[in-house]
Amino acid sequence: MQQASEQVGDHEIPAGAGEPEETDAGPAAARRVLSRLCLASRTVRPVGEMLRFVAAPDGLVVPDLAAKLPGRGAWVGATRSELTLALKKRAFGRAFRGKGRVDPGLIDLVDALLEKDVFSALSFANKAGQLVTGTTKVGEALVGGAAILVHASDAARDGAAKLDALARRVGEAEGKEIAFVNSLSGVQLDLALGRANVVHAALLAHPTSAGFLARVRRLESWRAG
Secondary structure, three states: OOOOEEEEOOEEEEOOOOOOOOEOOOHHHHHHOOEEEEOOOOEEEEHHHEEEEEEOOOOEEEEEOOOOOOOOEEEEEOOHHHHHHHHHOOHHHHHOOOOOEOOOOHHHHHHHHHHHHHHHHHHHHHHOOOEEEOHHHHHHHHHOOEEEEEEEOOOOHHHHHHHHHHHHHHHHHHOOOOEEEEEEOHHHHHHHHOOOOOOEEEEEOOHHHHHHHHHHHHHHHHHHO
């Protein structure tokens, strides 16, 4: 009888030959491990490319974006398509030994939580004084060392193009890369920053800005995948 297999990188491990566990031993253990088994693809992946899920006391499967919730955790690649595949395979029921109950709105919940995480990080950077808005101030910030240029997804192309060109010139002159973000609407930027009519913004080089960029890239990857 042929055994099922797991894949670690480019290598498959026969089932029964020390294959990876489907769940971690809890949040403390999860933080000590750099890679986990993805329930959807059955491959071992870096945890930075994945999302953790736990089963609540009533068995309901809930997302754990910060990987801090108690209990054993199961991991899935951080894309909508991979979570969809995991649900199709009923992988959570297997991982949680029949106790994983999935709400029909789990995918939408993950999307909403990832989006909320982005807004919280953007608000945090703003409160830390690491963000400016408005074409003039953004241009000055780019020249002065800004690390991230943000445009509302519904911004006029002309204004965005001028700032993009400036960012590229500054980046080339200083030998650095300025990150571009244009996946948030003007309304979303307004709500996150508590300001009206935000079209362009720049974030300075700072840990809070890096935190925002990591979260927005995770959201973009989730929706694109």
